[in-house]
Amino acid sequence: MGEFPDWSLFRLLRYPGARGGLDLHLPAHGRGRGLAPALHSLLRRPPGSWDLPELPAFGGPLEPEGAVAEAQAACAALLGAERCWFGVNGASGLLQAALLAMAPPGSRVLLPRNLHRSLLHACVLGQIEPLLFDLPFDPLTGLWLPPTRTHLERVLAAAAPLHPTAVVLVDPTYQGLAADLPALVDLIHTHGGPGLPVLVDQAHGDGAALAAGADLVVLSLQKAGGGLAQSAALLSQGDRIDQPSLERSLLWLQTSSPSALLLASTAAALAHGRSTAGERQRRRALARASRLRQRLEGLGFPVVANRDPLRLVLATGPLGIRGTEADGWLLERGVIAELPEPGALTLCLGLAPPAALERRLPACLLDLRRELGGPHLPPFARPPLPLVAAPELAVGLAWRSQAELVPLAEAIGRIAAEPLCPYPPGIPLLIPGERIDAARATWLEGQRALWPGQIADTVRVVAPAAGPETSGR
Numbered sequence: 001m002g003e004f005p006d007w008s009l010f011r012l013l014r015y016p017g018a019r020g021g022l023d024l025h026l027p028a029h030g031r032g033r034g035l036a037p038a039l040h041s042l043l044r045r046p047p048g049s050w051d052l053p054e055l056p057a058f059g060g061p062l063e064p065e066g067a068v069a070e071a072q073a074a075c076a077a078l079l080g081a082e083r084c085w086f087g088v089n090g091a092s093g094l095l096q097a098a099l100l101a102m103a104p105p106g107s108r109v110l111l112p113r114n115l116h117r118s119l120l121h122a123c124v125l126g127q128i129e130p131l132l133f134d135l136p137f138d139p140l141t142g143l144w145l146p147p148t149r150t151h152l153e154r155v156l157a158a159a160a161p162l163h164p165t166a167v168v169l170v171d172p173t174y175q176g177l178a179a180d181l182p183a184l185v186d187l188i189h190t191h192g193g194p195g196l197p198v199l200v201d202q203a204h205g206d207g208a209a210l211a212a213g214a215d216l217v218v219l220s221l222q223k224a225g226g227g228l229a230q231s232a233a234l235l236s237q238g239d240r241i242d243q244p245s246l247e248r249s250l251l252w253l254q255t256s257s258p259s260a261l262l263l264a265s266t267a268a269a270l271a272h273g274r275s276t277a278g279e280r281q282r283r284r285a286l287a288r289a290s291r292l293r294q295r296l297e298g299l300g301f302p303v304v305a306n307r308d309p310l311r312l313v314l315a316t317g318p319l320g321i322r323g324t325e326a327d328g329w330l331l332e333r334g335v336i337a338e339l340p341e342p343g344a345l346t347l348c349l350g351l352a353p354p355a356a357l358e359r360r361l362p363a364c365l366l367d368l369r370r371e372l373g374g375p376h377l378p379p380f381a382r383p384p385l386p387l388v389a390a391p392e393l394a395v396g397l398a399w400r401s402q403a404e405l406v407p408l409a410e411a412i413g414r415i416a417a418e419p420l421c422p423y424p425p426g427i428p429l430l431i432p433g434e435r436i437d438a439a440r441a442t443w444l445e446g447q448r449a450l451w452p453g454q455i456a457d458t459v460r461v462v463a464p465a466a467g468p469e470t471s472g473r
């Protein structure tokens, strides 16, 4: 290993995986074990030989000809989409391009409160007004739940006077929770007569939103497929979204040198996921996930019921442990979870779960419960949010305003100038432009205690009589 300079990044790359421990985090290929085979072969070629520019024969995501165009067309057919574009800036970049194509400047878009921050950034870039809609909430785990059809009906009715131009759904969630998507998409498509177009953020999903009728779907191939980080795909169907607008938005946000490796990774992961070998790999992983779940439930561990068995979500509140505390304890013992939250810990089993997981994880969790367990935690407070809310000041204006830092308790009545966004999961608790009322300030104060070290005791608010910032701070 002497060939690496001793900088921390290089030390990390040398890290061989949790030796004797368990890697239960993304990417879903699990340090290469579940990597799409074609990608695996590519990476065995002489290092760097695959790092091609947009040669005519290779092309790029926006070129009409070349290998990339062919692979995109093949993947569209495989997934049942009309068009497919590969992306090299993760689901984040493609969600942004999709939103810019759906919503012109000044228009309003209905976004769920569990939106990924990239969508908020797209609102800034495209001068789009987010209309944030509240979601059902589970006080046992503190998790947002997918909307029911009735819930979404109420949201659409409440938002109707504000004339949204599009709706975004996140499905499945980071924790593998999923809605009755066909019912939701049908409702959005028919609401108030002509209906609205729907973008489904399926960063954690497999493209099933297309069969549910979604107009646009974004996939992240490292989260639910065997691709490398940053490999992603945008799928489209129908005529609600203008294709030239989509291509223009992709052009605005895409690097002029898309990585051939990441494009190949996207194609390989999509193709593998639908191949016989890929289905076999998935069935094996699912069978192991099911055995693990049964074993944990048999030992009295509360495992959250979800749609994706490869996301094992432990409800830690009934054990008397915070998810974040459990994460720290497990980390010290070499068990690396994906997503610690105040009332839950999400473990990503991946497409090729680690060896002997079914034996090793229950043993670790038994030790955890023995050492840290206690009385059931109190239920989590529901966020005090209206069913549909628009920030009072445009997100981009608020974010670029002259701002000042004030203690949370003194922020009541002020307008947020920055998001509060624990990461992961990258879901903002407060959005620039939102006015912080007393209930929100109290709730945020409570969140501070629940997300140790992730939320400051101060908040950046728009300065009195502030305009957009003109000089650097």
Ligand SMILES: Cc1ncc(COP(=O)(O)O)c(C=O)c1O
Residues within 6 Å of the ligand: 089, 090, 091, 092, 093, 095, 116, 118, 170, 173, 174, 201, 203, 204, 220, 230, 232, 425, 426
């Ligand atoms: C729901 C959701 N959407 C989008 C993203 C962004 O995906 P990426 O990291 O591939 O850009 C994430 C990342 O965690 C996510 O959880």
